[in-house]
Amino acid sequence: MHDAMVAVDRMETIVLFNPSAERLTGVRVEDALGKSVSAVIPNSRLPHILLTGQAEINQVQMLHHRSIITNRVPVLSPEGEVTGAIAVFRDTTELLDLAAEVLHLKEIQTLLEAIFEATQDAISVVDQYGNGLRINSAYTRLTGLAEQDVIGKAATVDIAEGESMHMHVLQTGLPVRNVSMKVGPFRKDVLVNVAPIHVRDHLIGSVAVIHDLSEMRALTEQLQRANAQIRRLATKYTFSDIIAKSPAMLEALEAAKKAAQTRATVLLRGESGCGKELFAHAIHQASDRVSGPFLRVNCAALSESVLESELFGYVEGAFTGARKGGKRGFFEESNGGTLFLDEIAELSIGTQAKLLRVLQEREIIPVGGTHVRQVDVRVIAATHVNLEKAIVDGRFREDLYYRLHVLPISIPPLRKRTQDIPLLAFNFLARLNAEYGRHVHSIAEDALQPLFEYAWPGNVRELENVMSRAMIRMDYREQVIERKHIVPSLEQRIAAADVYTVSTDDTLANQLKRAERMAIHEALKKAQGNREEAAERLGVSVRSLYYKLSRYQE
Numbered sequence: 001m002h003d004a005m006v007a008v009d010r011m012e013t014i015v016l017f018n019p020s021a022e023r024l025t026g027v028r029v030e031d032a033l034g035k036s037v038s039a040v041i042p043n044s045r046l047p048h049i050l051l052t053g054q055a056e057i058n059q060v061q062m063l064h065h066r067s068i069i070t071n072r073v074p075v076l077s078p079e080g081e082v083t084g085a086i087a088v089f090r091d092t093t094e095l096l097d098l099a100a101e102v103l104h105l106k107e108i109q110t111l112l113e114a115i116f117e118a119t120q121d122a123i124s125v126v127d128q129y130g131n132g133l134r135i136n137s138a139y140t141r142l143t144g145l146a147e148q149d150v151i152g153k154a155a156t157v158d159i160a161e162g163e164s165m166h167m168h169v170l171q172t173g174l175p176v177r178n179v180s181m182k183v184g185p186f187r188k189d190v191l192v193n194v195a196p197i198h199v200r201d202h203l204i205g206s207v208a209v210i211h212d213l214s215e216m217r218a219l220t221e222q223l224q225r226a227n228a229q230i231r232r233l234a235t236k237y238t239f240s241d242i243i244a245k246s247p248a249m250l251e252a253l254e255a256a257k258k259a260a261q262t263r264a265t266v267l268l269r270g271e272s273g274c275g276k277e278l279f280a281h282a283i284h285q286a287s288d289r290v291s292g293p294f295l296r297v298n299c300a301a302l303s304e305s306v307l308e309s310e311l312f313g314y315v316e317g318a319f320t321g322a323r324k325g326g327k328r329g330f331f332e333e334s335n336g337g338t339l340f341l342d343e344i345a346e347l348s349i350g351t352q353a354k355l356l357r358v359l360q361e362r363e364i365i366p367v368g369g370t371h372v373r374q375v376d377v378r379v380i381a382a383t384h385v386n387l388e389k390a391i392v393d394g395r396f397r398e399d400l401y402y403r404l405h406v407l408p409i410s411i412p413p414l415r416k417r418t419q420d421i422p423l424l425a426f427n428f429l430a431r432l433n434a435e436y437g438r439h440v441h442s443i444a445e446d447a448l449q450p451l452f453e454y455a456w457p458g459n460v461r462e463l464e465n466v467m468s469r470a471m472i473r474m475d476y477r478e479q480v481i482e483r484k485h486i487v488p489s490l491e492q493r494i495a496a497a498d499v500y501t502v503s504t505d506d507t508l509a510n511q512l513k514r515a516e517r518m519a520i521h522e523a524l525k526k527a528q529g530n531r532e533e534a535a536e537r538l539g540v541s542v543r544s545l546y547y548k549l550s551r552y553q554e
């Protein structure tokens, strides 16, 4: 980089104009020499220097978007007379850019340092020869090794058991993931991920991120404990959450409130989605067992053997894969509280016998065990199945039926209590507003009509779903649910059950899925929501129907 120079004589005529000045000003040397400086560089200030005889040192100015530092000095005769003036322009734009870049790099470095130190994972970096370059404080906390033990030392210095993954990566140039080993003087169990560091295609070292396995194990245990706790705290509904206006529902509600005051077994009967679980929660909440646990088991979701060990627990060595020390079952886990046995009709005859024994004797024998254990659990059972018919068919034990039938509560299907629909719909509105951040405040009169006419095979759950879809269909500014928001999903549902057209624009798998879904819909409709009957109509097991329904999120 050469400085631009311009010199003038006493008459302000340019006598020196170098090629750098040409680049800076855009004026050719031959056009500048001999000309008046004011004509060539209007703001050169050289006439001013000639006049005052005073130098101007390190003046900063912008010229053609470049940052220029200028020094202007008078040329003096031996007698001290001003005979001319010289300006030297130094273009510092690149220097400034460079300075800004260095500053930026420094910022990045500070940022990286902060991340390096703040991360909970231990990090170690080695150079291309495998000598320690850097570690963070998490590394020291985990391994017990400080900088002086590691920096400049061989990468193997922290290994207590296993191969050095730094060396491996430096040899292969490839990253490794999740290698378990022991590190440091305390032989900590860790998982390591190591990656090579390449700069312009040269391998200059490697970086290892080391996870503390013992911490992970402790966290997993904590999580399991928290999960168990959550299961215990899971009763979220009380009687005040149950919306009821129709006489049939008010009657069911009264019966449930009475049942809550007793210790008797309760049997909740009603189609899917009509609120059986809601009732079970509320009964528990209103009972003197409220501070005890509440557990729910879906008897249809587990195979017979799994269900037995889940319900009654098992002793060590009861079967292959049994946990060391055995496991407490749901009955013991809900001791002092309530056990909600959903889909009770799905229990095998054998498990029904065992359940009967628990209800009669208030004691259980864990799978593989010989000793009885006392339990104090209130059972709330639920089913959508016609149990009387199941007894006739030999699928449900009569003695268990009578044990369960102490306090039967029938929750009517939604189509038989249309009076409840507006209240339920408004209630869901409030909940969905909160969920979607909307401000929908009402439902138009004519939007309610189709809700009264629809058969609701999925009961209240389906109503909730239709409301949610209506809201999704609304424009963000709309605040009233209208018929046009509701009708499409009802029509879709009705159509899904009624028609099926073969399409060449969809995959075979999708079309089969749709056909299956419709067949299930139709069967459920014919069976008035009775899943057992629907399964029978379709020639599939109830379990498989449940599985399919859960896939369709019915």
Ligand SMILES: Nc1ncnc2c1ncn2[C@@H]1O[C@H](COP(=O)(O)OP(=O)(O)OP(=O)(O)O)[C@@H](O)[C@H]1O
Binding pocket: 241, 242, 243, 244, 270, 271, 272, 273, 274, 275, 276, 277, 278, 279, 342, 384, 424, 460, 461, 464
């Ligand atoms: N009366 C009601 N008031 C308010 N919400 C209700 C009412 N009945 C049902 N719901 C809501 O409808 C949904 C389905 O209810 P719930 O799970 O209790 O039905 P279920 O009979 O146990 O169904 P399934 O037999 O399929 O398990 C839930 O979100 C529940 O909160």
